[in-house]
Amino acid sequence: MNHNYQKDISGCGLTGLINKKKTRVSGDAIARSLCLMNERGNGLGAGYAAYGIYPEFADFYAFHIMYDDPSVRFGAEDFLKHNFHVEKTEEIPTSPVAAIPISPLLVRYFVSPNKDKLSSIEGEEDFVVNTVMKINSEMDGVYVFSSGKNMGAFKGVGNPAEIAEFYRIEEYEGYIWTAHTRFPTNTPGWWGGAHPFTLLDWSIVHNGEISSYGINKRYLEMFGYKLMLLTDTEVVTYILDLLVRKHGLDIQTACTTLAAPFWKDIDELDEDRRELLTALRMTYGSALLNGPFSLLFGHSNGLVGINDRIKLRPLVAATKDDFVYMASEESAIREICPSPDKVWAPRAGDPVIVNLEAD
């Protein structure tokens, strides 16, 4: 039934950091930054994403998979083994936390696609995306938290400190971190519904409500994406995957489709630029994210922060030496970086794009 689905909405706080020189830092910092914004969540979801945490398995896709019940593990593992070479399997290390009496089974796999399973037209990344779509949509009680290389998502139901403690976040070292605390307003907290949302090496943390969700979802479905995680943040992940990985837009251009400039501003530009932006809006109108949002998205080469086109949610950025910080609140940055070189509030729709420096 194409009318029978529910959309989740939530308010939130988010924070992220990147070291441009790929100096890895412990998860302790991002956890402290997030915990300062406890007020922005209600304890029903928090999560962390980190890049650079698995250098010894950097060539393998790291699948973080959640099982609602241990019994569903075997079917999913059979499927994985059938399609991938599995280099290593291990349960994600956790610590007991009083506030989290029950948790799902969490396992990570370092895998590479079996070459004989790849079709001639389908690339390796498409194969991984299709695998994630298939698991999430067809296997009851199995959800893929993350599937990128040398990165991972750690998320669940709890407040930021509890989730950090549960996943022993301080034990990981990464050069890009994003984190999120959640204030779901209409659905009970669910481990799969916490942020970050990820696909391949995309990870998204998002504060806001995407009022254009209905058309974003239908647009993505045209390209074979299956939206199963019941929250509008998921569309951001898939739109970025479509725009950047499949359609070859650079990050800057992708940002101008997510938060498109107004026609009145486009009309004032020189001809080449006007034609480009007009064509982008015509072609990708259904990918425009409308409604209030601030979001951070991490990828293997950098971190991006962006607001909606009229800035209806907060976003602050700061720099200090090789670090760039972005968060919902300046205090969350100053908690871990007391004297930044520069602090600013990015303008509506104006992305902050930070790339890692080439090795």
Next chain:
Amino acid sequence: MFKSLAPPDYLATIDTDKCIRCKRCIRNCGWDVYSWGGDRVQINTSKCVKCLRCYHYCPVEAIEILNNRTKFKDNAYWSFHQIRNIKKQAETGGMPLSGMGSDLPYPILFDHLLLDACQVTNPSIDPLREPMELRTYLGKKPSSLNFVKDGKGGMKLKGPLPPQIKIDLPVIFSPMSFGSISLNAQKVLAMAATNAGTVMNTGEGGLHEDIYPYRKNVIVQVASGRFGVNADYLNAGVAVEIKIGQGAKPGIGGYLPGEKIPKQVADARMIPIGTDALSPAPQHDIYSIEDLRQLIYAIKEATNYKPVSVKIASVHNVAAIASGIVRAGADIVYLDGFRGGTGAAPSIIRDHLGIPIEHAIAAVDDRLRQEGIRNEASVIAAGGIRSSADAVKAIALGADAVALGTAALVTMGCTVCGKCYTGNCSWGITSQRPELTARLNPEIFAERLTNLLRAWEHEIKEILGSLGVNAIESLRGNRERLRGVGLDDQTLDILGVKPAGR
């Protein structure tokens, strides 16, 4: 004198105490209801159509047009109109005709759909303070873009996009030919379209020279009669529309009687004065989808690749037909719902063929998405758009824009009396009688029609603001922001809309 056994619908009455014998009613009625009896106005009420021209121009409000209470005995099954039509047909052997869209009480889905609004979790947007964008481009869009480096560190487009029609709001005018409506009425449409930044459509009546100055806001139509079609005509507007069918009369051609073909109409249609203008039911060079493709590309070749629209009536299999039209190369699919208006149609056809536009939009939009070709063509929805709310709901269901016919005529004085086919329109809209058409001042009524579009523009912006979005493309196909009330599960599924409360 022959007196029909079919009783009149209306009783035109004049209060003789109030009447000042000014005879304006006699002059204003295009139907000869009134005549001068020496000391008072005489009434032939069987001719009255309740267009209310006389009522409006009576300076003392002496006129009342009553519904005829002397009808046949009440019967829930054998209604007045059923019995009357039989009597008329028995007397004439003909098909009763109708103008405008069907007035029968079929369900109106628009009235069972409600829009969302923002509260707390997402802020609504005030269109008086923030930009609110309704600009729409009609035409084929690529699914992705190709770029080249511009030498300045940025990117530019590798090649031009397919041609588009840029409109400032997602509302256009539906095709109404010169012949079915008066030249003044067409001028009203052309001027208002130009004022408001949208487009009118010639219908199948050729293009009168007076409309040429507005050609940047005109779509020219090619239909089965091919009236007025030549290379200049095809190139005159911003796009060409191939009309396959009309919501009010799917599968039926057109017939404009010779009495409605004076010199001007004859010139525009390129036919002799006074000949009947017959539009065959099918286009005789389109018996199949591959034939349509040939005509689409013939027109594209003749116009240096202007956008081509294909207009069809919404029939049962509309989704598959629309898909075929898109694959045949159309840039725009124009869907006309069964409530769509007409200048003349057999009542039996108008009232019993086709499907509502709401179902058609949903089915077509779904199908084009399933096939991954939704970007290949814009979808126009028409056929009974009564308000900006209908327009917004149609767009949320999946249309790119809506087209107005009846609503535009109402701004010119039309009261939807439904007698367009007689040529006696007392408001000068659907007549070619010079004494009647002279009543329609193009400048004055163009301003009113422009007012209507401006009013709808404001309303649509307010609705978008309530929905918390500031661009029309975030509403288009966004069925998540619609809820159904009082609709069964299957209808909800077809519309892709959740029931209210979910």
